[in-house]
Amino acid sequence: MPEKVYAGTAVTVNDEGFFTEPGQWREEMTSELAREYGIERLTEQHWQVVKHMRYQYEQNGTGPNVRALARSSGVTIKELYQLFPKGPAKLAARIAGIPKPRGCI
Amino acid sequence: MIDKISIIISKGSLDGVYPGLIMANGARAEGIDANLFFTFFGLDAIHRGRQQRIKLATVGNPGLHLPTLAGAVPGVSALMTRYLGRKMDTLDIPPVPEFVEMIADTGAGLYACKASVDLFGYGEDDFVEHVKGIITVGELYDLADGGQIVFT
Numbered sequence: 001m002p003e004k005v006y007a008g009t010a011v012t013v014n015d016e017g018f019f020t021e022p023g024q025w026r027e028e029m030t031s032e033l034a035r036e037y038g039i040e041r042l043t044e045q046h047w048q049v050v051k052h053m054r055y056q057y058e059q060n061g062t063g064p065n066v067r068a069l070a071r072s073s074g075v076t077i078k079e080l081y082q083l084f085p086k087g088p089a090k091l092a093a094r095i096a097g098i099p100k101p102r103g104c105i
Numbered sequence: 106m107i108d109k110i111s112i113i114i115s116k117g118s119l120d121g122v123y124p125g126l127i128m129a130n131g132a133r134a135e136g137i138d139a140n141l142f143f144t145f146f147g148l149d150a151i152h153r154g155r156q157q158r159i160k161l162a163t164v165g166n167p168g169l170h171l172p173t174l175a176g177a178v179p180g181v182s183a184l185m186t187r188y189l190g191r192k193m194d195t196l197d198i199p200p201v202p203e204f205v206e207m208i209a210d211t212g213a214g215l216y217a218c219k220a221s222v223d224l225f226g227y228g229e230d231d232f233v234e235h236v237k238g239i240i241t242v243g244e245l246y247d248l249a250d251g252g253q254i255v256f257t
Contacts, residue, residue, distance in 0.1 A: 084213075087133070
């Protein structure tokens with residue numbers, strides 16, 4: 001497993017960049033993670049989505065897909081794709097330090 | 106991973122429409138650019154008056170494991186469509202109109218095939234607002250340039 005350093009702390013991620021141990025994630029790591037995935041500055045709305053992703057993971061053991069994310073976070077699908085153009089659920093999951101959400105819809 | 110996909114939907118049955126919608130939406134979720142090109146009976150999926158009424162094909166569909174004649178009995182197609190619709194609902198798969206809108210919201214391009222539009226005598230007003238345009242096959246190939254094309 002590749003090791004990466006975010007906010008001065010080493011963490012393990014898989015080949016796609018998803019945390020393999022979500023317990024290693026801390027809020028201070030988010031801006032570095034976001035920059036790595038092409039988001040220069042996290043706006044408040046980005047933050048809302050990332051925190052919500054984390055919350056859903058802690059509640060359900062898995063992150064939501066884009067549709068469920070839109071419904072439960074109150075950020076519309078259109079806005080989600082503007083915030084995270086390269087796939088909202090997967091990008092937000094990487095930044096939130098949780099495993100890749102799986103699902104076809 | 107590929108960068109762009111253009112999916113052609115040519116059938117007007119539930120089982121003809123959903124796979125293309127699911128693949129387009131899934132592409133966008135992966136960050137892949139996606140275009141949907143609706144041609145022939147596939148146009149029903151973006152037709153204002155018809156998109157709510159798309160049914161499962163129960164005749165000539167061996168995958169259903171129904172005797173062909175049973176599939177032709179009036180009401181069977183509607184019944185099977187309702188049954189499948191309920192199952193889809195529990196799996197959180199949206200109905201066609203909502204799915205089409207959702208895919209447009211992801212930034213995918215939705216297009217109607219000009220030859221088919223002319224064939225059925227439709228006009229721009231017949232289609233849902235999310236459709237970006239009525240385009241020729243040549244224009245589709247232009248849009249698809251640099252990516253993959255899938256015919257469903």
